[in-house]
Each structure stands twice: as C-alpha cells, then as structure tokens.
Amino acid sequence: MKKARAQWRGAVLVCAKCSKKVDGGFGPKGRDRLAKALRREPGFGKGRKANMGVAEVKCLGICPKNAVVVIDTRRPDEWLVVPAGADVALLTERLG
Template sequence: MKTRVRSNWSNAVLVCTKCSKKLDGGFGPKGRQPLGKALRKHLDLKKGRKAAAGVVDVKCLGVCPRGAVTVVNGAASREWLLVPAGADLDELVAALDLRDPADGDATR
C-alpha cells in the first residue's frame, strides 16, 4: 500500500458546490458555469494532481451566503471569500494569490 502520492499542486482552492448549485451557474463567459468549472477553465488547469493548482469542489462549507459562492484558499485558510455571481475571474485569481512561485505568473 502506498502511503503518499505526489502532486504538482502549488495551491488548493475549495469551492462550495451547494452555493454554486443555488446560483444555477453564474460564472464563465456566458454566466452559465459553476464557479469551480469556470475557474479551472480560466486558469487552463490540467486534470487531477498533474495540474499546477487544485480547484476542489466540496459539498458544503456551512456559510451559505445569498447570491455568492464560498471559496477557501488552502494556503490562507483563515480567510474565506464570498464570491458574488458574475465576479471577474482575474480579480478572483489575484485575491486567491494563485501565482506560480517560479515565475510570478498565474498558474496558466
């Protein structure tokens, strides 16, 4: 049995799927995608542990804001973000500090 598995993630972001479901999308170019999927596409992340960062959809974080989605940056887990529907994904990437430590660019 393996006790450890390697990952390329520089950061992990938790996105509440219950909040996203209540908004019925609200993100992406046409405003129809859930936040997790829109963020993965915006950052052009590979799938699974081979991605530069992980965007993980979780069931419920227990905050349940109206008209927004709860997001937690794993590196700064003491501060949670409430992202309103239609928010600019570039601003969200900056707020989550999803930067590649090697070159300072976003994890694209």
C-alpha cells in the first residue's frame, strides 16, 4: 500500500444534499454552494496541500430547511447548521 502526504490539520464535511436544496446561497453574489465558498477562503481547499480540507459528502440525515449541515472533523460532536446567506468568513473563523 502506498501513502500520500497531506498537509490537512482537519477536514470540513459539507452535506451535498442540503447544499443542493439551498441552491447556492453563499459567496459574494449568493450563487455558490457552501463547499465552494469555503474552499476560496484562506487556508481551506480541496487539494492535499490545503491546511483544512473541504469535502462534500452525501446526506448527513438532518435535512434542515434553508440551511446546510457542516461537520468539523476535529470536533465530531458539534454539527453546525449554517443558514443560507450566512457569512462564510465568520464560519471560517469558527472552524479556524
């Protein structure tokens, strides 16, 4: 088995089903999915060289109305419900 190095200190899991239901709602113009908006923030990304990885996963089972479920893998006991249109910069500070 081979190994690949990654610089991730942790990962942020974003529910893809919630993101699809919200139909964007994040980013500067409010058209981006939450995962895409998070990847643009400094330190976040999807490549293995990012400090914090952002990955969209299938349904997490909560399915809130007009919001997206997010899990920080460093704190798996705290699931965040992020309402559509929330400030992504504040979310990145919280995920830090």
